[in-house]
Amino acid sequence: MKIFEPHQVIFRENALEYPLARKMYKKFEEEGYLIKKAPAKGRLPIDYDKTFQQKYNQAKKTILVAVRSTNNFASCKPSAHYQLPLISGCPAHCHYCYLNTNMGKAPYIRIYVNHKEIFAKAEEYIAEREPETTIFEGAATSDPLPVEKWSGSLTEAIKFFAKTKNARFRFVSKFTEIEPFLNLDHKKQTEIRFSLNSKHIINTFEKGTPQIDERLKAATMLKNKGYPVGFLIAPIFTYPDWQKDYEELIKKISLHFKDEQNLTFELITHRFTDRAKNIIEKIYPKNKLPLDKNERQFKYGQFGYGKYLYPAEKYHELENYFQQKINDYLPDSKIKYFV
Ligand code: SF4
Structure with missing residues (x-):
């Protein structure tokens, strides 16, 4: 599996007031990436004179380092109470991707560097719901793992939630670079799930993501380190061999996890919005997704x-x-929800 290599990294000037941004700047510089600076707000120093498809592909290869407003966190049903906004965007090209609805034509991979402020806002939400437990989702608008080696965002979140009462953290990924998490003292407060699908769906629609066996291997390593783990099977499609293929997938999971008592499943059927359909048809004109509204x-x-x-x-x-x-x-195992 090819590791993600951004074509350019853009730092908003106000982000550079934060130590994390300065540390990342140095790292990207040492690794030889093209770095640009942009004002705190407004247009980015990129090539706008491109087709829709070229602009989309350019954004998928661009990391934007920015400061996240902490006015509010979006809700995140059914997976959690709130989204934890550390990263948004993803470099992969799954044709069906739900980000096509909320990120539209400019899916930059945004790394937010004001962790302290984001965690402070999370503490406010936790206090409001106490003594109930508040759950935060770290992958509501991203797959955050491909940029973890630069951002360290998930590592920070795992450490934060390990020492925070009445709160838990969870995130989901299709990627497998989980080494930074293996030796963290997570106190079982973070649940890491992997998004899986049938081999046919992965090969047809999930461009630029690791295969099932690699994801299961990463999940096994995390399980062996005491993390609660789970699986999203999403999006679930029907097609001529869907029953046989999904049975094969569940059987494969069972070979690795048959003795696991607390395994969770989240099951999400395929759905699309008008906005996503419009974008998908422009970006991936030859896609084979079932997008007939009738x-x-x-x-x-x-x-x-x-x-x-x-x-x-x-x-x-x-x-x-x-x-x-x-x-x-x-x-x-437990099915948390089927939607
Ligand atoms: S890995 Fe997830 S977030 Fe990334 S493109 Fe695929 S569906 Fe979208």
Whole structure:
């Protein structure tokens, strides 16, 4: 699996007031990356004279180091109470990616450097809900792992939550560079999940991501270090061999995790928005995604825009199938939700 190499790294000038940004600047410089500076707000020093597709691809190869407003954190149902906004964006090119809805045509990989302020805001949310436990999701608008070697954001979050009462952290990834986490004193307060899919779906739609075996190996290493681990099977598609292929996947997981008592599953069926469909068709014109609205049911989601889901009958068939197979192969695991 090729490791992510950005084409350029842009630092907002106000980000450079933070020690983390200065440390990253030095590291990117030593590693020979193209570095640019930009004002705190406004246009970036990039080539805007490009087609839509070229601009999208340019953004996927651009890291933007910035300061995150901490006015509020978005909610994050059903995976957590709040998003923890440390990173947004992802360098991979999964055709179905949900980021096509919320990041649109300029999916820069943003690293936010004001960790202390972000964690302080998290503490406010935790205090509001005490004595209940508040759960934060670190991958709501990103796959944060490909930039961890520069940002250290997840490492900081794991350390922060290890010493914070009434709170837990979780994030999900398709990537496997988990070495920074292996020797952290995480106190089981961080749950790391891997997003998996059938081999057919990975090979057809998930461009630039590691294969199933690599993800399972990373999950096993984390499990052996005491982390709570889990799996997202997402997005779930129906296609001619879906039952056989998904059974093969669940069987494979069971070979690695059959003795694990606290394994969790999160199951998300494929859905798309008008905005995502529009972008996907421009960026990946030859994609084979099932994006025919006539074959879907329309529903409003938590952020106010509508989504096209599988129709009720198919949805229930999928739900029953996954419940049955996970129960057959991994009876001690827990399905957190099926959506
Ligand atoms: S790995 Fe996740 S965040 Fe990255 S492109 Fe694929 S679906 Fe999107």
